[in-house]
Amino acid sequence: MDDLSVSVRRATSSDAAAVANLASQLAQSFPFSRTRFDASYANLVNTDQARLLLAVDGDAVLGYLIGMDHLTFYANGPVAVVEEILVQPEFRGRGIGRILMSAFERWAVSRNCRLVTLATRRAAPFYVALGYEESAVYLRKVLREPAAQ
Numbered sequence: 001m002d003d004l005s006v007s008v009r010r011a012t013s014s015d016a017a018a019v020a021n022l023a024s025q026l027a028q029s030f031p032f033s034r035t036r037f038d039a040s041y042a043n044l045v046n047t048d049q050a051r052l053l054l055a056v057d058g059d060a061v062l063g064y065l066i067g068m069d070h071l072t073f074y075a076n077g078p079v080a081v082v083e084e085i086l087v088q089p090e091f092r093g094r095g096i097g098r099i100l101m102s103a104f105e106r107w108a109v110s111r112n113c114r115l116v117t118l119a120t121r122r123a124a125p126f127y128v129a130l131g132y133e134e135s136a137v138y139l140r141k142v143l144r145e146p147a148a149q
């Protein structure tokens, strides 16, 4: 991969600033909040039910992926969901997204998941290139915050 030496590792608490920088680029529907990011980050790096994966070249964090699993009846057990993936713009198109997704899929298999699912607006061709197929329509309803009710 060009001059890069990319590997994937699990994020730790000391990666928070680098991941915040990336996550703030992905936020669209909701304004990015560093305070709320920090609260979620602490939970995400400490739970076995989720994986926060980083694509790194040495100390440089080039991309991240968050995914988790949950139990289902329809798939006879756990299903893994990719919630967010982002590669730094200048490093896109060099296989880093694929490496992150492959690492997540390996984790999903290790958790006995038979399926990886995700929703996307802009990146369907990326997932199709990785063997994903369209299977459902994504609907959503934005909920009011408790304090505003």
Ligand SMILES: CC(C)(COP(=O)(O)OP(=O)(O)OC[C@H]1O[C@@H](n2cnc3c(N)ncnc32)[C@H](O)[C@@H]1OP(=O)(O)O)[C@@H](O)C(=O)NCCC(=O)NCCS
Binding pocket: 026, 084, 085, 086, 087, 088, 091, 092, 093, 094, 095, 096, 097, 098, 099, 119, 120, 121, 122, 123, 125, 126, 127, 129, 130
């Ligand atoms: C989507 C994203 C993570 C892909 O990461 P990436 O590192 O550029 O992807 P890769 O280089 O690993 O590409 C893997 C494959 O997908 C294909 N691909 C990637 N982006 C594509 C696109 N926009 N259109 C068509 N194919 C695409 C590549 O051609 C490659 O296929 P190949 O191996 O057969 O040549 C990256 O573009 C990104 O961060 N986008 C902004 C954030 C975003 O949209 N995230 C998804 C939210 S659902």
